[in-house]
Amino acid sequence: MKIGILTSGGDCPGLNAVIRGFAKYAFNQIKDVELIGISDGYLGLITKDVKKMQPSDFSGILNVGGTILGTSRQPFSKMTDEDRNGQSKLDLMKKNYKALGLDLLVTLGGAGTHKTAALLSYEGLNVIGIPKTIDNDIFGTDVTFGFHTAVDIATECIDRIHTTAASHGRTMLIELMGNKVGWLTLYAGIAGGADIILLPEIPYDPDTVVKMVKRRYESGKDFTIIAIAEGAMSIAESKMKKSERLASRGGRATGTEGLARYIEENAGVETRVVVPGHLQRGGSPSPYDRLLSTEMGSFAGHLANDGVFGVTVAMHGSQVTYNALADIAGKMKFVPKDDQRIAVARTIGISFGDDR
Numbered sequence: 186m187k188i189g190i191l192t193s194g195g196d197c198p199g200l201n202a203v204i205r206g207f208a209k210y211a212f213n214q215i216k217d218v219e220l221i222g223i224s225d226g227y228l229g230l231i232t233k234d235v236k237k238m239q240p241s242d243f244s245g246i247l248n249v250g251g252t253i254l255g256t257s258r259q260p261f262s263k264m265t266d267e268d269r270n271g272q273s274k275l276d277l278m279k280k281n282y283k284a285l286g287l288d289l290l291v292t293l294g295g296a297g298t299h300k301t302a303a304l305l306s307y308e309g310l311n312v313i314g315i316p317k318t319i320d321n322d323i324f325g326t327d328v329t330f331g332f333h334t335a336v337d338i339a340t341e342c343i344d345r346i347h348t349t350a351a352s353h354g355r356t357m358l359i360e361l362m363g364n365k366v367g368w369l370t371l372y373a374g375i376a377g378g379a380d381i382i383l384l385p386e387i388p389y390d391p392d393t394v395v396k397m398v399k400r401r402y403e404s405g406k407d408f409t410i411i412a413i414a415e416g417a418m419s420i421a422e423s424k425m426k427k428s429e430r431l432a433s434r435g436g437r438a439t440g441t442e443g444l445a446r447y448i449e450e451n452a453g454v455e456t457r458v459v460v461p462g463h464l465q466r467g468g469s470p471s472p473y474d475r476l477l478s479t480e481m482g483s484f485a486g487h488l489a490n491d492g493v494f495g496v497t498v499a500m501h502g503s504q505v506t507y508n509a510l511a512d513i514a515g516k517m518k519f520v521p522k523d524d525q526r527i528a529v530a531r532t533i534g535i536s537f538g539d540d541r
């Protein structure tokens with residue numbers, strides 16, 4: 186069996202651990218297996234940038250961050266026409282899949298990667314996906330690999346900000362990754378003891394945030410910790426088109442700095458913004474993610490061995506399983522407003538900026 190494997194979209198801790206889990210399963214369990222590493226995501230399949238991998242290539246990478254295969258963001262609609270030669274991107278990938286003699290393509294990636302994986306499987310290619318992302322937003326799986334490592338890192342950031350905020354009596358906004366969904370901010374916010382958590386799914390009222398900060402000061406707490414997702418928006422911003430929102434923020438991609446200035450002016454407290462950014466995606470996966478990645482990678486190998494294609498690996502409870510790509514592609518797993526963790530947070534006085 187000749188299997189191509191690629192990693193696509195933003196990197197995250199655990200990619201190498203999944204690649205290793207899959208490869209070790211394949212070399213140990215699948216007859217006459219050949220593994221072809223495809224460079225830089227779907228781009229490598231379009232340009233036929235590939236390399237035959239040896240078992241030794243997968244040694245010593247369990248705890249290594251990033252991806253040994255390289256990755257790129259190539260949303261289907263945004264790819265250039267350079268290599269097209271009159272063909273669609275799908276045609277090119279299909280052609281190269283056949284030219285390489287692949288029996289299966291394994292794709293490690295997020296929502297965009299799964300959308301493309303589904304399109305390729307509709308074209309008749311054998312595809313197995315594995316759900317990666319620190320955002321934890323892939324539909325149909327309780328958890329994606331990389332998420333919990335990012336939660337660990339983001340929580341440590343909040344912990345560190347906590348002590349300096351308390352020392353100076355400042356309000357600190359920690360802007361965490363998550364453009365469309367707030368899982369990372371929700372988990373790290375609660376784990377880091379944030380006073381206010383602002384998510385893309387719950388538009389906030391800036392005056393409610395100010396009121397909360399003031400209330401803390403009045404009760405003798407002279408610092409406030411706000412965990413805010415990059416995609417969080419005020420109620421007013423949530424009614425705007427993306428371009429209007431960008432203009433109203435003076436060209437800034439997020440509303441964090443604007444909210445900080447609003448708090449400073451209206452609550453009269455020194456307010457600072459911290460953006461951990463790509464630190465949340467870098468470095469070694471946590472033991473939890475190493476285990477999850479190994480389970481997901483080896484399970485994908487098991488699916489390959491059984492000839493189960495057009496699917497993506499998923500975790501339901503503590504059971505590793507799979508979903509049909511057709512059932513999950515194009516969907517996202519948002520934080521539901523009635524999520525249990527949100528309810529718990531509210532009971533202990535954490536504000537989501539929507540209460541009064």
Ligand code: F6P
Nearest residue numbers: 195258318319320362363364466
């Ligand atoms: O999808 C993962 C993610 O880290 C998001 O949380 C974030 O908005 C985005 O990627 C950043 O992407 P890039 O690394 O391309 O700037």
